[in-house]
Amino acid sequence: MAKPPLSMKPTGWFQVAWSAEIGVGDVHRMHYFGRELIAWRSAAGDVAVMDAYCEHLGAHLGYGGHVEGDRIVCPFHGWEWNRDGRNVCVPYEKHPNKGRRIRSYPVAELNESIFIWHDVEGRPPYFDVPDMFAAFGDGKTAADYYPPIPGATLFREQLEIHPQYIMENGVDFAHFKFVHKTPFMPEFTRHDFSGPISFVDFTIAFDEGTTLENATSGVESINAGLGCSITKSWGMVENRTMPAVTPVDEHTSDVRFTVWIGRKPGEENTGPTQYGKSMAAFVIEQFEADVHIWAHQRYSDPPALSPKEFAGFRALRTWAAQFYPDTPAPNGATGLSAVRSHS
Numbered sequence: 001m002a003k004p005p006l007s008m009k010p011t012g013w014f015q016v017a018w019s020a021e022i023g024v025g026d027v028h029r030m031h032y033f034g035r036e037l038i039a040w041r042s043a044a045g046d047v048a049v050m051d052a053y054c055e056h057l058g059a060h061l062g063y064g065g066h067v068e069g070d071r072i073v074c075p076f077h078g079w080e081w082n083r084d085g086r087n088v089c090v091p092y093e094k095h096p097n098k099g100r101r102i103r104s105y106p107v108a109e110l111n112e113s114i115f116i117w118h119d120v121e122g123r124p125p126y127f128d129v130p131d132m133f134a135a136f137g138d139g140k141t142a143a144d145y146y147p148p149i150p151g152a153t154l155f156r157e158q159l160e161i162h163p164q165y166i167m168e169n170g171v172d173f174a175h176f177k178f179v180h181k182t183p184f185m186p187e188f189t190r191h192d193f194s195g196p197i198s199f200v201d202f203t204i205a206f207d208e209g210t211t212l213e214n215a216t217s218g219v220e221s222i223n224a225g226l227g228c229s230i231t232k233s234w235g236m237v238e239n240r241t242m243p244a245v246t247p248v249d250e251h252t253s254d255v256r257f258t259v260w261i262g263r264k265p266g267e268e269n270t271g272p273t274q275y276g277k278s279m280a281a282f283v284i285e286q287f288e289a290d291v292h293i294w295a296h297q298r299y300s301d302p303p304a305l306s307p308k309e310f311a312g313f314r315a316l317r318t319w320a321a322q323f324y325p326d327t328p329a330p331n332g333a334t335g336l337s338a339v340r341s342h343s
């Protein structure tokens with residue numbers, strides 16, 4: 001496998017599970033950022049994510065570890081660890097081993113999902129995962145949408161996809177016509193890459209015969225770092241989506257996609273109807289068309305951009321660079337400065 005020329009250890013929030021996968025008392029094994037991890041849910045309902053190995057003699061807590069109250073108990077010698085990875089009990093000694101700590105990760109649980117904050121330098125989170133509803137500030141809530149779990153999700157494991165590929169969709173107007181078969185190339189109405197959370201809005205339509213001039217629909221997206229985006233459509237099938245790409249190792253990432261379809265007005269608060277299901281399937285199909293490209297793409301640096309593409313890609317790649325541990329100075333080395341128009 002080819003290693004992408006971009007770091008697979010970016011800083012930010014990354015989805016590691018859907019909430020429904022980890023019930024109270026569950027211990028869930030996972031592998032991200034080249035590490036064996038466990039996620040477990042305490043009796044009070046809080047999720048903890050930490051390295052999988054017990055600091056005592058190295059048992060894997062995901063094989064036989066169990067939750068008691070707000071602690072996880074190692075299956076090997078019964079040592080107990082809290083959500084911060086602190087040892088709180090050695091069952092055959094008077095005192096816990098206060099000096100030892102299992103590496104744990106900041107966790108956010110929202111949008112039906114569990115995210116961890118990853119930063120190789122161990123810095124605390126400096127931005128938040130945007131709430132699927134509150135972040136768009138339009139008064140809509142989860143009750144206005146069919147619940148996405150189960151059914152309106154896509155999970156693809158260990159694809160050769162780097163999280164940045166998917167963010168580049170936000171400046172890549174030309175792909176919509178070819179990958180998503182839109183009748184015209186969308187026009188971006190907002191590109192704001194000034195902070196770690198970026199905003200991209202564009203006009204788009206799927207109905208044949210629609211033109212940019214008469215289109216009355218579009219998409220707004222909020223990108224929180226490289227791992228997590230939320231999108232909202234307007235003027236067409238009401239939907240919100242959350243694509244999330246999480247590095248597994250130096251070559252591959254897991255891809256998750258969650259789709260909320262807007263209920264028809266006046267409809268009761270039920271599970272997805274046939275309409276809801278078929279709309280979700282359509283939205284997922286569009287995303288799969290992207291995944292098919294990304295999974296086989298080779299990162300092009302410097303890319304052969306057309307004059308119209310230059311500014312957008314430069315802005316996106318400059319923004320993305322802030323999340324890499326070895327971030328070059330903006331006019332420094334690899335990646336960015338190398339983005340060049342072909343003309």
Ligand code: FES
Nearest residue numbers: 054056057074077
């Ligand atoms: S290895 Fe975990 S308690 Fe001994």
Ligand SMILES: [Fe+2]
Nearest residue numbers: 169175179290
């Ligand atoms: Fe796309």
